[in-house]
Structure formats: structure tokens, C-alpha cells
Amino acid sequence: MKTSNFSALSNSDEPYYLSSANEVKLFEAAWKTKLPVMLKGPTGCGKTRFVRHMAWKLKKPLITIACHEDLFASDLIGRYLLKHDQTVWMDGPLTQAVRMGAICYLDEVVEARKDTIVVIHPLTDDRRILSIDKKGEVLCANPDFMLVISYNPGYQSVLKDLKQSSRQRFVSLQFDYPEPDKERQIICAESSIDISMAQKLVTLAGKIRNIREQGLTEGASTRLVIYAAELIKAGVSAKDACRAAVCRPLTDDERLLETLDDLIDDLFGDS
């Protein structure tokens, strides 16, 4: 049986997150007022890290579910399983989160089937309930429960857009790539690389983002830049690290890759 991919986080270490605007305040307010939150932004700009950071900050467990097109309602809610001669009910990740008062994070929610998304509707309005049909149970959410979804409107097919009936249940926080100074701080903190190299990587990412609309589906994400920084820290040359971690994942178009290579050649010497 295929199970949904979910993970729970213990609140031991503080996940690094550098706030860029008022998103932390807004999230805290949403949690206090029991409102669900939708995070919008390009790939790799820090949405998931933000949720992990907020879970740590609020000292709540985090259950992350990576959505995919074969994700069923039962994968979220739970199902009966056979154990020896008996049937045993197994809570799904969403039910677990509702019961224990965790933050439930549905990553890339538009990838899930539309009928699955409907399951979360009663949890996202003032009812805050989860109906478990199989058990005939209506579960009232723990006061600490919070639902967070993430959504990247940039690259999706128009056939996969999030319906208005779903969208209009969430407080929306908009994310984008961090400002150069902040991105440099993030890279330094994540990879322990020296500040001048971090600056160059940020410059490269900025220049690549300038041509976002010329064939790249999305610009170079902060995540990719951090990967490059980590490779450099591990002894790989800056040029090779940027090509492998930043350029190649972005596109297969040879002409675009040539431009990206030119930018790398400009910024990094042979040493």
C-alpha cells in the first residue's frame, strides 16, 4: 500500500531562518487566532524552512505531508488495517496532527487530487473539525492545531490551479527570494562559507533571476545557491560548484546554459 510521505519534527534544534518582512509576526497571529495559512512563493525561497522555524518557535510538533497526484483522503485521514484477526484503525498524518495539536504542513498542495483537498475544508473554517467517515467520528481539532499549505503559482499548469473555494480559506503569506544582503547572510549561516564568496554567489543568483522570463521556468533558488556554497566548502571549485548546483538543475536548454556559464566565468576566476 502506498502511504503518503510525511515527516514529523521534534522541537530540538532551532532551524535557521532569517526573517525578511513581517511573516513571523503574521504567522504567530494566525496561530493565535486559529487561522490556516497559505505560503506562496517560488521554489527554494524558504517556505518549508519557515514552517519548521515557526513550529520550533511555537514549540509545536510539525507534520509535513508532501502532496502528489495519487494522494487520497484516506492517506491523510487514516484507515483500518488488518492485524492478525483483528481490524485496527490507523490515524493518518492529518488526523494525528488534529488530535495532538500539531502544525500540519501540506507541501505543494496543488499536486494533490482535487477531491482530496476538499477533506481539509471543514478544518479551515470556524468549525475546525475533521470528519472520519470510516469510523463515523467527527473530530474537533485540538486548539493548538494549525493547517499550513504551500503553493507555487509560478510554474503550474493552468489545469492544476488551486480552486477559489480552497484558496479563500487561508491567510496568505507571500514569499520571494531574499534581498541580496539577507541572502548573503543566509548562505554564510547555512554553509559557513566566507562572506566574499557568498556575495559572489548572491550576485550570480541575482543575474540569473534577471532572465527568469527568457526561458527559465524559475530563477535560481536560494536553496540551490546554498548547495553551491556547500560544494565549494567541500573543496569543489566555485565554477564547477555553480555549474553543478545552480545552472544544470535550472534548465536543459543549451543556449540558456551557455549564458549561465558566461555569467559564472565572469564572476569566478580560475583559482
Next chain:
Amino acid sequence: MNDFEPMEKLRLADPDIYLWIKSRMVHLSGPPSAFWLETMVEETILGLSQETGFGRAIAEGFLFLAQNKSRDHVEKYAGLVRQAGRVGASYGRILAVHLPPVLSAGEPLLNRFLKTLAIMREKGTYTLNAPLEALTQLLHEKDLESAYAYLDLLGVTFEQRLSYNSSLTLAHLIPKAVRSFSQKQRHSCIRQLQRVVQAGYRLADPFLEGIDRGLYLLSNQDLDKFVSIALNRRRAKPRTVENFLNLSSLAGRQTCRALQTAAPLDQIRDLLYRYLNARLGRCVNLKPLSDLSTSGIAIDSLSCTDGIRIYLPDQVSRFKDQDRNIRFYKTLVRLEAAFLEFGSLDFDLERAVDQHPEISLRLEPAIRSLSGADKCDGQRFLDLFPNPVLACDLFNLIEQARVLALMRICYPGMMSQIVPLLRDEMALRRSETLPVNFLEPVYNRLVLGLNTTTEPRNLLSNSLFGQMINQAADTVESSAARVCQAYDWLVKLGLDKTYGQIRLFTPFGWRLNWPLVSLAQKAHCFMADQVKLKIAKQGVSIYRSELMRLFASSRQPNADKLKTLILSKAGHVSGGGEPLDWKALGIEALPAFAGDYPSAALSGGGPFFSYPEWNQDIQDYLDAHVRVRQIDMFDSGDSEFYSQTLSRHHGLISRTRRAFGLLKPEGLTLLRQWPEGDTFDHRALIDFAVDRKAGRLSSGRLFIKRLKHVRDVAVLVLTDLSRSTANQAVSGHTSILDIAKAALVVFCEALEQVGDTFAIAGFSGSGRHGVDYYRVKDFQTPLNHSVRSRISALRPQRATRMGAAIRHASGKLLEVSSQVKILLMISDGFPNDIGYKADYAISDTRRAVQEARCRQLHFKAITVQMAGDPRLDELYGSKHHHVIADVTDLPGKLLQLYGRLTKI
């Protein structure tokens, strides 16, 4: 005898011709000889007696020969023309017109000419006119080498056994081709054409087609090799040689590519565009240097920039390896981009004076008397010096040192590539033992970082520029201050008086070209001065360069941004930001914000629809403000363009059909817990077992069923037919609209494969009552011959009132019952019509797009032929438009985009 007695005869014979010749004779350099006059009159009268046109042509010929005053030429001309006249007036006239330049070119050419003429005459006089016109053109251009080759070509061609039709075709084809060859390659192309024709005159057409398609990129030697390969192939595979020559065969293309060493700008413009866009974060156009040939500005460099565009060689063939030639292009672009990136062209004289009081004292009297408001500040600064040439070289030296110092910091990788090239170029120059400018050692040290020798002049230079060597200036204005210091030093040493004969040499001629900047920014300078003056009246001071940057940042000036800039300055100046009298400023009334276009008269035909228009000033709709006329495109019955596109893009179409075909099997819907199906649903099976065990009523829905997904997508492609689409694409020789049409053809073929419902329409018009909406294909219309011919018939029209067209297209799309409706717009820029400009047009278009989205339509826009503009985000929304800098990429990219957009 009276000199003018013969003229009297002419006056009696034909007073009109007499007067005409008299008026022309006034312009002769001296009085004509009596022999010339007598012969001219005699022959002209003889010609007139046969046919007026012949007589006039003879007189014209004599007038041409009067310039070189050769009696021999006059005699020969009279004899040959009289002889030709005996054959017939038509032949006589042809010879009378074309013989004079041949005679002037000398005896050997005349002999070759007469020999060729005899060959061609055998085929008929009809073969002479067009070919001889082309010959005359070559001789006027003094291209004797090509003229000889051309005569040989004509001889070889018409020596062959030709039918009447073939002779007629070749008599038009060959001169047309010869005229189209670039002067540099003309001789070589004619010689190769001769070889091809010698092998078979039928090969001329494919060869000339091949030249257009890419053979023109080959060097002379490589073209020779290509033709040799083709002719060898002809022996082995005679049937394939035509496809080889016209590059429609893969072998032909591969051979051409393998031989090509030159890098033409057209081929790599897209790459360079993208690089510039990435590096500078804004669009900078790339133009061939040949575009400047008529500008009247001396260009002695391989590249230059005017701040808006970068000019590059049309083609680089400096190295024998194409990759190196491409790298050289990149080097030129990197150097020119440095001036743009580090603000050299943002130089502001007023700011320089403000920041450097030491120069303000020196320059202030001159600034007050500054003239030439249409000049850029760089030029105005140089004009302040008694010796502007010296000031110009000093400015280049010091500014280049500043820019390269910054590049060393920001782009160490780039510098490790560029500096050796610059040094090599300088070393090459030194090896030429030409007189050296005394600033050159300073340039070597300051700019190129070379260690100079201990020549007395260098020591002098070092002492002059010692303090500059260790520390580069931080802004272009600081560079200007240093120019003043250096200039004063040189004046003290008396070196300024004689300066000017030997200019400072810079590698590849890399330097700031202020006259070019002035020319390009003339309009912006004028506008900036106007705005600056108005703002100054409100007590706010803004630098001219700040306004210029604002105007240059987008194609159309943005009043909001200007207001923001003014407010920031007002706040800065007055501390509290006093309220400004915007009305008194009257920004919107300035020419750049208003603009005007001639209005077009209303014409009848087609049903009319009224639409509102959003007025941002009153923040409300103007009811029934725009009238849209729906016109069914005329079916000319000619679908040649369509079929030609199919064959030209054959590869792309078949690839796309395959790709779109592959979308289908992936488009399966998996139905779980289904009563019947292909396989068991294991989750349902477990539930079934659990229910049975628990004694509950179990569901019998235990299967998975795979259903072919039904793509219920309808798309309407709306094409901008404004007059700007008649412009040529940045690369290639076709218009933007022709490429957009080609994209439509490819798109139609692909959609037929995938089965989506689609419609095609175009729009243009003039004024709010004259928006035309051209229906090319409706949703219900099958893709038939009529649609194909309508696509072929699309032509550039007038202006672009986007909002109304989008509203009308949205209405059409809403009539379709499909689940997903997409409105795809292809345009080449911003909306622009009478009373529909800049911010007003953008706000209405944005509103129309928002209305479409509110009605559950997916709106996507493709802007071609632009390197990106931040205002496109305002127009369509940041995630809903795509820019294709090179329109030739459109057919491929359109499909890619649509495929991605509708991927299940």
C-alpha cells in the same frame, strides 16, 4: 564657327531635348569641346529620328562622357551606338545607356563587355536590360573586380543552350542576386555562381537560395570549398545536388556549418541579448555597426554604445575558428556593458560640479554659457576644454581605468580573460612602429596594468598620473575631476597645443563615443531639460541624468515613476516634502507622455460591438467608449505561405506532433475504487476485508480503472497586427508578423494533433472607434484550406488598442463550453493608439486582463522582439507573460509554452 551652332540645330530638331541638355550642361566642370558638341548633336538628332527615348539616352550618354573629356571615348561611343541603332532603337537605347560607364572603366573591360554582349544578343535583346543595369551599378560603385567577374558569369550563362523561358528567368535572377551580395563578398559569390552555372544553369537558383539561407556566412575560401564539394557530389549523386546547394538537405547544412568560421551577429544576438539582460538587469538592444553608416558619426572602433544600444560588427571573422570569433563578440559586449554597468554614460555635469567644487570654479563660467541642450553631458563637458580632443582622450583613459578597476573587483573571472586580449592587441599595435601618443604608456600602466619602461616620457607620465595609478576614481564624476587636473598639468607643460594629430590608441577602439550618445539621447536630453525646468520652478532640483535614466528605463515614460522621483527629491530638499502642484508640472502633457498618431477614417463592413474602457484618471469605466469591428479575414484562396512554412518548419512540426502525441498516453485518469477495471485497488481491497471482518456492509468497488483523459481545453490565439510587426526581426530577414504567422501555422498543426479546440484572431485599428478584430479561425471551423489561406493573408495594419481587443476575444472564448479556456496573446510591445498611450493604455489593458481572469479565463501573453521590460509585469501580471527576445524562436517557444501550460 560658333560653339553653339550645333545646339541651334538641336533646338530646331527638338526644343524640349535642347532645353534639357542646356540645363544639364550648366553643371559640367568646364566648357565641352567642339568635337564633343558636334558629335553629340549629330548622334542625338539621329537617335531622335528613330525614337525620342533613344535620342535622349544618347544625349545622356554624351553628357556622362563629357566629364572625362576623352575624344577616343566619344568616338567609340558614337560609333558603337550608331551601329546598335541600325539593329533597332531598343537595342540602341540599351547600349546608349550602359556603354558610357564601361568606356570610362577602360579598354579591357570594354572588350569583355562587347564579347558578352554579342553572346547575350544571340539569345535576344530581352536578356540585356536587367543584367546591364546591374553592371552599371557595379561600375558606379567602382567595383571593377566584380564587374569583370559578372561579365564572365553572364557570358558563361548565356553561352548555354537555353529556352526562351530559361533565358528570361536567368536574365532577372542573376542581376538581382548580384545586387543583393554584400560588397565584401560580391566578387567571390559571383565567381562561385559562375562555377555553379557552368555545371548547369538549373543549379543557379538553388545556389542563390543557399546563399540566402546561410552560405553568405562562409568566407571566400570556404564558399569555394563548399561549391567544390557540391559539384563533386553532383558527379556521384546528381539528384541531390540541388538540395545540397540550397541547404535544405542535412548534408548541405552540416557541410556549411562545418566550413563556417565567421560568427555573424544575427546568429548569436540572442545569446548576447540574454547575457546583457542577466548582467545589467535591463534590456539593451544589439545593433550591427553597419546601421551607423548613415548616422554621420565617425566610428573607428569595433564596438560602441550609445547607452541604449550596443553596436557590434555585423560579422566577426578575425580568427580561423568560429568559437574564438564568438568569444571575441562576447569580449566586445563585456567591455561595452562595463560602461553601462558602472555608470560611465550616466555622467552628469551638474553633479560633477556639485561634488567637486575644485572643478566648479574652473568650469562654472563656461557652464553658464553652455549651449547645445541636445548634447549629452559627456559631450558638453569635453566642449568646455580649449582642446576637446585631449580632454576626450584623458577622459577615456581615466574612465577606463576606473571601470576596469571595478571589473577586477566584481568580475575577476572576466578580467582574467579580457586583460590578456587587451594586452595582446596593444602589443600588436606596438609592433607596428607607428608614432606613439605620449599618453599611451600611462594607458598601459593605468588601464592594462602593464609595467612601463623607464623612458623619459614614461617617467614624466608617471609623475603626472602617479596618484591616479594607485587609486581608481570612484564615480564617473570623479574621473571628470581628474581629467581637469590632468589637463591643467599638461597645459602647464605646454603639451596641449599640439595634441590631436596622434590620438590615444585603445585596444579594439574601445572608448566612450560621446557624439553617438548625444545623437541617441537627443530626445531624452530635450525632454529631461523640459521636465527639469518645470520641476525647478516648484523648488525641486533633479539631476538631468536621473531623468534620463528614468526615460531610458522603459520604452514609454512612466509618469508614476517620475512623480516618485520628484517626491523623493522634494522630500530630500525641503525636509518635509511640501505638496507639489502637479497640475502646474503638467507631466502628462509633455510630448513623451502624450504622443500623437494620425487618425484613420472609419470604414464600414462587419458587425460592430461596443466596449467600455478603463480610465485610470477618473478610476472608472467610460461606457461604450470603444467600437470594435469584427471582420472575417478575406479568403484569398492562396495558402502558399502556409505550405511554405510547413515545409520550412518540417522538422519542428514533426517533432512537436510526436511530443504532443506523447502527451496523450500520459493523460490518463486513474479511477480508484471503481466497480470494474484493469486491476485491483489494494487500498479498497484492505477496506473490503476489514469491513467483512467487522461485519459491516462492504463496498464492491475494488478496482482501478484507467480512463483516457479528455483534454477539454479551448484556446484563442490573439495576434497583434500593428504596423510595428512589419519591422524586421532582430535576426533574419523576415518581418515579425511573418514569424508570428509561421508560429500560428506550427501551432495549428500541433493543436490538430492534440485535439484541443482553438481559434485564431488578429487585431489592430486606429482610434477608439476603429478597433478591428480579424477572425481567422473560429472554434467550430475546421482547419481547412480557407483557414490556411487566411493565415497566409494576415498583414500588418495600424495601431494597438489592446484592451478592447482582449475584451472582445474574451467574449468569444466565453461562448465555448470547454472546462479550461485560455486566451493567448502574441504581441511585439506595448499598447499604443490615438489617445491610448503609456500609463492610460497599460491600465486599461491590465483591467481587461483582470476582467478576463475574473471570468475564469486563463490569460497568457507572449511579447516578442523585446529583451524584457519591467512594465510588462504591470501590463499582464508577473507570472502571466513570457518574453522572447528573438522572434525567430517563437514557433518553437510557443509550443513549449503551450505544452507546459496545459500539461496534465
